[in-house]
Amino acid sequence: MALNLMQIYKLLPGENCxxxxxxxxxxxxxxxxxxxxxxxxxxxxxxxxxxxxxxxxLEALLSETGKVxxxxxxxxxxxxxxxxxCVIACPVTSMMDAGSLSGRGxxxxxVVFRVINGKLQITNLEKCxxxxxxxxxxxxxxxxxxxxxxxx
Amino acid sequence: MKILLKDACVYDTVNRINGDCMDVLIEExxxxxxxxxxxxxxEIDCRGKxxxxxxxxxxxxxAGGPVNVGRLMRPEDKSVVWGREGVVRSGSGFSxxxxxxxxxxxxxxxxxxxxxxxxxxLTAKHTHExxxxxxxxxxxxxLLLGNNFNVASYINNGEKDKLMDYVSWMLHATKTYGIKxxxxxxxxxxxxxxxxxxxxxxxxxxxxxxxxxxxxLEEVSNRLSLPHxxxxxxxxxxxxxxxxxxxxxxxxPKKRMHVAHLQFNSYGGDDWSSFSSAADKVxxxxxxxxxxxxxxxxxxxDNTTTMTADSPFEQHLHKLTKMKWSSRDVELxxxxxxxxxxxxxxxxxxxxxWAIGLELALLCKNLGRLCLTTxxxxxxxxxxxxxxxxxxxxxxxxxxxxxxxxxxxxxTLLLSIDREFxxxxxxxxxxxxxxxxLGLNPVGIREGGRADAAVYDLEMDEVDKSEKIEEAFxxxxxxxxxxxxxxxxxxxxxxxxxxxxYSRRELGDESMEKEMRDFFRERYSVGISNYLVDYPxxxxxxxx
Numbered sequence: 001m002a003l004n005l006m007q008i009y010k011l012l013p014g015e016n017c018x019x020x021x022x023x024x025x026x027x028x029x030x031x032x033x034x035x036x037x038x039x040x041x042x043x044x045x046x047x048x049x050x051x052x053x054x055x056x057x058l059e060a061l062l063s064e065t066g067k068v069x070x071x072x073x074x075x076x077x078x079x080x081x082x083x084x085x086c087v088i089a090c091p092v093t094s095m096m097d098a099g100s101l102s103g104r105g106x107x108x109x110x111v112v113f114r115v116i117n118g119k120l121q122i123t124n125l126e127k128c129x130x131x132x133x134x135x136x137x138x139x140x141x142x143x144x145x146x147x148x149x150x151x152x
Numbered sequence: 153m154k155i156l157l158k159d160a161c162v163y164d165t166v167n168r169i170n171g172d173c174m175d176v177l178i179e180e181x182x183x184x185x186x187x188x189x190x191x192x193x194x195e196i197d198c199r200g201k202x203x204x205x206x207x208x209x210x211x212x213x214x215a216g217g218p219v220n221v222g223r224l225m226r227p228e229d230k231s232v233v234w235g236r237e238g239v240v241r242s243g244s245g246f247s248x249x250x251x252x253x254x255x256x257x258x259x260x261x262x263x264x265x266x267x268x269x270x271x272x273x274l275t276a277k278h279t280h281e282x283x284x285x286x287x288x289x290x291x292x293x294x295l296l297l298g299n300n301f302n303v304a305s306y307i308n309n310g311e312k313d314k315l316m317d318y319v320s321w322m323l324h325a326t327k328t329y330g331i332k333x334x335x336x337x338x339x340x341x342x343x344x345x346x347x348x349x350x351x352x353x354x355x356x357x358x359x360x361x362x363x364x365x366x367x368x369l370e371e372v373s374n375r376l377s378l379p380h381x382x383x384x385x386x387x388x389x390x391x392x393x394x395x396x397x398x399x400x401x402x403x404x405p406k407k408r409m410h411v412a413h414l415q416f417n418s419y420g421g422d423d424w425s426s427f428s429s430a431a432d433k434v435x436x437x438x439x440x441x442x443x444x445x446x447x448x449x450x451x452x453x454d455n456t457t458t459m460t461a462d463s464p465f466e467q468h469l470h471k472l473t474k475m476k477w478s479s480r481d482v483e484l485x486x487x488x489x490x491x492x493x494x495x496x497x498x499x500x501x502x503x504x505x506w507a508i509g510l511e512l513a514l515l516c517k518n519l520g521r522l523c524l525t526t527x528x529x530x531x532x533x534x535x536x537x538x539x540x541x542x543x544x545x546x547x548x549x550x551x552x553x554x555x556x557x558x559x560x561x562x563x564t565l566l567l568s569i570d571r572e573f574x575x576x577x578x579x580x581x582x583x584x585x586x587x588x589x590l591g592l593n594p595v596g597i598r599e600g601g602r603a604d605a606a607v608y609d610l611e612m613d614e615v616d617k618s619e620k621i622e623e624a625f626x627x628x629x630x631x632x633x634x635x636x637x638x639x640x641x642x643x644x645x646x647x648x649x650x651x652x653x654y655s656r657r658e659l660g661d662e663s664m665e666k667e668m669r670d671f672f673r674e675r676y677s678v679g680i681s682n683y684l685v686d687y688p689x690x691x692x693x694x695x696x
Contacts, residue, residue: 085228089492094476101476103227134474142455142494145231 004152007061008032011054012042019043032062033152034070071130072151075120079148082118086140086149087111092127113140120148153194153635154179154187160198160607163579164205166596170576176203178603181635185599196630200611204579205596206264206604206633210586211383211412211447212528214254214291215268215282217275218459218488221478222248222529226457226492239647241287247456247529252647255287257535259638262606262628267590268293269332269383269412270461272482273300274678276326276685283652284689288638290650292590294383295326296461297369298333299340301484302671307368308358319372320657321664327654327685329590329693330380331373332412334461335387337362339487342464348388351401362387366404374407378655379591379693381408381445389413390465392421395430405443410589413449413527414438415509427501429564431511439517445589447523450509450540452532453502453557455494460530463487483677495532497557505531507559507566510543510550513581514571523586524578537582538625542618544573549618603635609642649689656692 009029020041022028031037039062045051087093088100090112097106106114113122129137130151141149157176162169176198177184187193213219223229223245230244234253243253258266266286271279271293283291297303297319306315319331337355338348344356351363366384373382386401388394398417402409411417420430438444460466463479466489470477478490495502509531516522524541528534543550547570554567561567573581587594595601610624631639638646659665672680 083231085231089226089228091473091475101478102224129474138496139475139492139494142496143228143231 005029005033008058011058011061013044013051013054015044017044069122069125071125071128073122073125073128073130074150074152075122076148076150077119079146080120081146081148082115082120083145084115085143085145086120087114089139089143091134091137091139092129154192155603155632155635155637156187156193156195157198157203157605157607157630158195160201160203162203162597163576164596164598165576165580165584166205166594167598169597173200176597176605178605178632178635181603183597183599183601183603196607198607198630201629202575202608202610202624203597204262204606204608205583205594205601206606206631207258207262207582208265208267208586208590208592208594209258209263209525209528209534210267210410210523210590211269211449211525212266212534213268213270213459213530214266214286214528215251216271216279216293217480217482218270218461218490219248219282220278221480221488221490222457222459223250225476225478225490229457238645240644241647247454247533249533251282251285252287255289255647255650256644259288259631259633259644260627260642261535261537261625262608262631263289264604264631264633265290265292265587265590265592267291267329267586270294270296270334270488271326271328271332272296272461272486272488273322273326274482274485274683276328277683280327280652280685280687280690284649284687286650287647288633288644288650290653292329292653294330294332294380295322295328296332296334296486297322298336298365298384299338299461299486301340303369304337304340304355304358304360304365307364308360312368312371315368316372316375317664319369320376321659321668323376323378323655324657324659325668325684327652327687327690329654330378330383331369332383332385333366333369334385334486335362335389335464336365336369336384338387338462338464342467342487343481347464347468348391350397351387351404363401363404366401366409367406370405370407370409376655376657380589381410383410383412385412385460385462386417389416389460389462390419390468392419392423392427394419395434398434399437402437402441402444408443408445411444411446413525413531414446414512415449415451415505415531416527418508418512424501427504427563429504429508429511429566431508432515432565435512435515438521439515445521445523445585446512447525447527447586448509448513448540449525449527449531450513451495451502451505452526452536452539453495453497453506454532454536456492456529456532457490458493458530459488459490461486461488463489465489466491469493484675500558500560500563503557503559504563506557507554507564509540511564511566511569513544513573514566514569519577519580520585520588522581523589524581535626538622541573541578541582541625542622545575545578545621546618547572603632605632606630652690653693654690656694
C-alpha cells in the first residue's frame with residue numbers, strides 16, 4: 001500500500017512548534033514523504049514517552065520510503081519476478097528503441113530501468129517521463145503482474 | 153446426444169419466460185418438448201439455478217489486423233495464461249487474448265455468438281482465418297466501408313446503382329455479414345490533415361459530407377435487405393463536447409441505424425478540464441427516435457488496448473498519453489490504429505466515462521434497442537461483462553464503486569438514478585436485443601430452437617447480492633452450444649469449431665467483377681485472386 005501524506009501527518013504531534021525549522025507539521029510531513037527531512041528532527045516526538053506509539057509507527061512507515069526515488073518510484077525487490085513487462089511497456093523504451101513497439105526487449109542501455117540478475121534495477125532515472133512533462137505517468141506500475149512497483 | 157436440464161429457472165425474453173422453473177430437454181442439437189426415447193439421457197440437476205439462451209455480443213474486436221498488432225505490441229498483456237488441459241488448448245492475454253482463449257472465455261461467460269465489427273476489406277482473409285480458429289462460438293464480421301475511396305466516389309458522382317453493385321460484390325468477395333462505417337469521411341479527411349469532421353462538413357477533395365456516406369450506405373443496406381442495419385461509429389468520437397455532433401448524426405438515417413459504443417459519443421464540456429456527462433441529453437433523443445439501436449461501450453477501469461479504424465482518434469490519444477502507437481493506411485479502403493491505454497480509477501475523466509456508460513443503460517426505456525458491450529477491448533475486455541451486469545443490477549454496488557473512485561457527483565447523473573435491472577432485463581440486453589438487431593431471428597428456448605443454453609450458478613434468492621452476481625456470471629456452471637457441452641461443472645470441455653456467417657449474395661452479372669479486375673490491376677498492391685475469401689466453415693445466410 002502506497003504511503004500518503006495524511007498517514008504521516010496524522011501520526012505527527014500536530015503542535016506546529018517550528019522546532020524542526022519547518023513552518024508546520026503538514027510541511028514537515030511533506031518533506032518526510034519526499035525524503036528531504038529525517039524524523040529525528042521532530043523534537044516533540046522524541047521528548048518523553050508522550051508520542052512513543054506514534055514514533056514507533058512512523059519509524060516503521062518511513063523505513064520503506066527511504067528507498068523511494070525522486071520520481072516517487074518504489075520497487076519492492078522481494079515481489080519482483082523479473083518478467084520485464086515494465087521495461088517493454090515503458091513509453092520511454094519505445095521512443096528509444098523501435099523494437100519494443102513490436103514487443104522485443106530493448107537493445108540499448110539508455111532505458112529507464114532494466115532487469116538485471118532477475119530483478120528490476122533503475123539505470124537512467126533522469127530519462128523517466130515523470131521528471132519531465134508527464135508527471136502522472138504510471139504505465140510500469142499498471143502492467144506489473146506482481147504489484148511490485150508503486151508510486152508514492 | 154440427449155440432455156435433460158432439470159428444474160432450471162428459465163429466463164427467456166423471446167418467449168417471455170420470466171424465471172419459471174421447468175425442465176429443458178435437448179436432443180440432436182435442438183430444444184425438444186419430448187425425447188424420442190429415454191435411453192442415454194444425460195440428466196443434470198439445475199434446481200433453482202438460472203438458465204438463459206446463449207449470449208450474443210454485437211460488437212467485439214476479437215480478430216483481424218488491429219487485434220494482431222495489439223498482441224504483438226503488448227507482450228505485457230500476456231500475464232493471463234491458460235495451460236493446455238485435455239482437449240482445451242493453451243492461450244494467453246487479458247485485453248487481447250489469443251484466438252483459442254477468446255473462444256473459451258466467451259463460452260465461460262455463457263456466450264455463443266460474437267460479431268467482429270471491423271474488417272478492412274483488404275485484411276478480410278486474415279480476419280476470417282483468425283475467426284475460424286476461435287473455438288466454440290459462432291461469429292460474423294462487418295465490412296468497413298465508411299472511408300472507402302470507391303464508395304465516396306460513387307456517392308460523389310450520384311451513381312447509386314453502381315454503389316449497390318460494388319457493396320454487393322464486396323460483401324461477396326470478403327464474405328462479410330453487414331456494413332460498418334467508422335468515423336465516416338474522417339479518415340479521408342485526415343489524409344488531408346483535417347483532424348475531425350462533423351456530419352455536415354465537406355470532405356476534402358470530394359463534394360460530399362459524412363452524412364451523405366451514411367445515407368448512401370443505409371440505402372444500399374436497405375435495398376440489399378441485409379440482416380443487420382448499417383453499423384456506425386460516429387464522427388467526433390472521444391472528444392469532449394461531442395454530444396451535439398451525436399444528436400446531429402442521430403437525425404441522419406431514414407429507416408434504421410445501429411450506433412456503436414455510444415458512451416464514447418455522449419460527452420459534454422468544452423475541454424478535458426470541464427469534461428462532463430451528456431448521457432441524459434443523448435438518452436432523451438434515443439428514447440424518442442425509433443430508428444436507432446445502440447451498444448454501450450462501457451468503461452471498466454482496466455489497463456487495456458484501444459484499437460479502431462478511426463486513425464485520427466488514435467493519433468489524438470497518442471498525443472494525449474504519449475504511449476506506443478501503431479497506425480496503418482489500408483490502401484484505398486480505410487486506416488487503423490492501436491494505442492495501449494489505462495482507464496485509471498484516479499482520473500476524473502475516466503471515472504466520468506465509467507458513469508456515462510451506466511447512465512446510458514439505466515436511462516434507456518426500450519431495452520430492445522440496447523446491447524451490453526465494452527467495445528472489447530477499447531473500453532475494457534469482454535471478461536468484465538459480469539461486473540457491468542452487477543453494476544446494472546445493484547444500486548448499492550454502483551454507489552460503493554462511485555465512492556471508491558471518487559466520482560465527481562456534479563458532472564454526472566449516475567448517483568441520482570436508482571433503477572436496478574432485473575435478471576430478465578439482463579437476459580434481454582445480452583441475448584434477445586443483440587440477436588434481433590443482428591438479424592439472427594432468435595427463437596429462444598422452445599421446441600426447434602438451436603440448443604444454446606447457459607446455466608449459471610446463481611439461485612433466485614441471491615440475485616440482489618452484487619458480489620454473488622459478478623461471481624456467478626463470470627463462470628457458467630454448464631454451457632451447451634449446438635446441443636453439445638462446451639462447459640461442464642465450470643470447466644471448458646470442448647474445442648469444437650464454430651462457424652462464421654456471411655450475407656449470401658446473388659451477383660447479377662459479371663460486369664462489376666470485370667471492372668474490379670481492371671481496378672485491382674491499376675490501383676491495388678495485391679491481385680484480385682488473393683483478395684477473394686473462400687474457406688470451408690464460412691456459412692452463407694440469406695437476406696432478412
